[in-house]
Amino acid sequence: MRALQLSSRITLVSPKPMKLFPVPSVVHSMHAPRTLACTLGRAIVTSFRWLSASAIALAAVPLSAQQTPAFDTGRLARHVQTLSSDAFEGRAPASRGEQMTVDYLVKEFQAAGLQPGGDVVNGQRQWTQKVPLLKSDLVSAPTVSVVTPTGPLNLVQGEQVAVRSPTNGQQQVQLNGAPIIFAGYGVSAPERQWDDFKGQDVKGKILVVLVNDPDFDGGEGQFGGKAMTYYGRWT
Structure with missing residues (x-):
């Protein structure tokens, strides 16, 4: 059936x-x-209070057309391969794999020269924004x-x-x-x-x-x- x-x-x-x-x-x-x-x-x-891959990033200075690098499909493919690998354990909300995913994205955003746009904690702008999530399970x-x-x-x-x-x-x-x-x-x-x-x-x-x-x-x-x-x- x-x-x-x-x-x-x-x-x-x-x-x-x-x-x-x-x-x-x-x-x-x-x-x-x-x-x-x-x-x-x-x-x-x-x-739960983490939202997967929800860092809000703002570009510091817009790049001119002359400064914009060519789109690299290989680099994009490497990001996809990394995030979809078993090492990230499925990236489920409120899991260790989700935190690994957030850490990876923050690292890449920083390397790209972006600025954080998330919550402000102790006067410091964070890369992430806390969002309440509801989980309901049958036991x-x-x-x-x-x-x-x-x-x-x-x-x-x-x-x-x-x-x-x-x-x-x-x-x-x-x-x-x-x-x-x-x-x-x-x-x-x-x-x-x-x-x-x-x-x-x-x-x-x-x-x-x-x-x-x-x-x-x-x-x-x-x-x-x-x-x-x-x-x-x-x-």
Whole structure:
């Protein structure tokens, strides 16, 4: 079975296990009443204050056309290779790899003759600007079940369904009378002549969509096959 992703309307979870809730639903061409039940683990919320690669740099003096050096594609490629290497550990926010990335960028900005434009600390302008970031994690595996006339259908987190942790502190979500509809890959890409929502009335409904691009299985098509465009990502 392809991975399914429930819309964010039902993935807000609580620090406490969520109670089961009934949802009379219609899934694609199936019209029998069903109950969607979701039991979730606790969630924790932590705050971070670093923004990755957000040093604000201002040029000290604009260079004239005669002074501007030729664009060096090799030098640019070396920067990309360095920052994308395993040594930077993925550059995740609030990680050691992020700090390494910031340090690298500051060093390169200084070498380029730029001036810092970030926060002022003790009268000194910094290269970085502190920004609060919110992190919310599930600390136990949630369970999701669709109750049908023939029995419950349990969905596996990360394989068949994606349940995300809360960001608003909400402890319980109840959806009464909200139908479930299948919306393909959830892609609206007019520049690629593709719209999974065409003719669909999604207001007040729960959307079930497939992860990946529409042509992922075929290997080629309007979305580049297995290239994985923005449309096919979890975002």
